[in-house]
Amino acid sequence: MELTQATVTDLLARLGPGDGYMYLSSALDPEGLSVRLDSRYGAARTLVLDGFTDPTVDESKGAALLLPFGDRAVTIRAWAYGDRWVGAGTALDAEGTERPVLVVAHREVPEPPVAAPREDGDVDWMERLLRITGWALPAQRPDVDWAEVESRLGTPLPSDYRRMVETFGEGAFDGFLALNQEPWTSHRQDGLLIWAGTEHENLYCWRTEGDDPDRWPVVIRSFDGEDIPFDCQAAEFVCRVLTEPDHPFTMADYFDTHWFMSYAEID
Structure with missing residues (x-):
């Protein structure tokens, strides 16, 4: 055959x-x-x-x-x-x-709970992302040397992004939204760092405004060069595109349940 x-x-x-x-x-x-x-x-x-x-x-x-x-x-x-x-x-x-x-x-994937606030009042979007994807594997890259990466880039990076890389490693949400293992800098002259992308050639970026990377907003640089801003951070953005049918970049129209496609070999 x-x-x-x-x-x-x-x-x-x-x-x-x-x-x-x-x-x-x-x-x-x-x-x-x-x-x-x-x-x-x-x-x-x-x-x-x-x-x-x-x-x-x-x-x-x-x-x-x-x-x-x-x-x-x-x-x-x-x-x-x-x-x-x-x-x-x-x-x-x-x-x-x-x-x-x-x-x-x-495959039974648990319904994601309503995003509950942490003690400091903020939502733990990474915890919600784990539930949405049904992720049950150990952290794939727990030993990333972020000090070296951030020194090389010349900037600290958002904490939710670091947790995504450490937890999921190399791969793509729903086999579509590919997570960069460190930000790409090809549009840095425009004030953008690229943390993910898709086969449709949309780039998922941060607008690197201010000294606190945890407040950097997400910006989508579309395949035709348009910048579309979102008032949220990376993990929240991924949660919303996976689950909200009305989101302009929704993936909820294609799958009822969601997962992370790992590109690493899993024992």
Whole structure:
């Protein structure tokens, strides 16, 4: 079987919109299937490796993908995609032969709570973002040397942005809004630092006004050069575009549930 993205799309369509699984031809390369799914959904989490299940696997990490195979799973990797888990790898069939498998299951993402104020009266938008995306992994880049980055840039950076990078690492919200691991400076002459972007070539920036970076407003530099200001900071902006259908840059029209597509390898 020639393994192309069209082939993968066809296989997923055969599984349907609900929970389902299938054993595939032994001639299919399971690693090739994983590579195709990586390019579509981002880095996978390994649930089972060489027959041993990660003991931390639960519903928030794709445990539903393992149910069809019982103790017959050999290697299973999981991808989060909106309200769906996608899994692939190998498992023993009824005759005890190890074969490639593809499996899908419903992904439950908790409803984000109303943004509650902190003790100082401000909203913790990063905490809300964790709930919106259903993020349950450990911090991906907890040891970023921000002193070195800020010294090189010549400016301190907003604290919510630093928390986003430390928590999520390299990747994109809903596989679309890509988080820069440090700000881009290509529009610094315009007073802008770029903290994220999209495939539509919109740049998500801060207007670097004043000495307090936690008060820098978000500005969208559109693909045609227009600057669109927003009176909020980065984490709040991401929360709003994910959940508010009326937001001018909304992503809520495309997905009912949201996730962060990690580009890093997740063990």
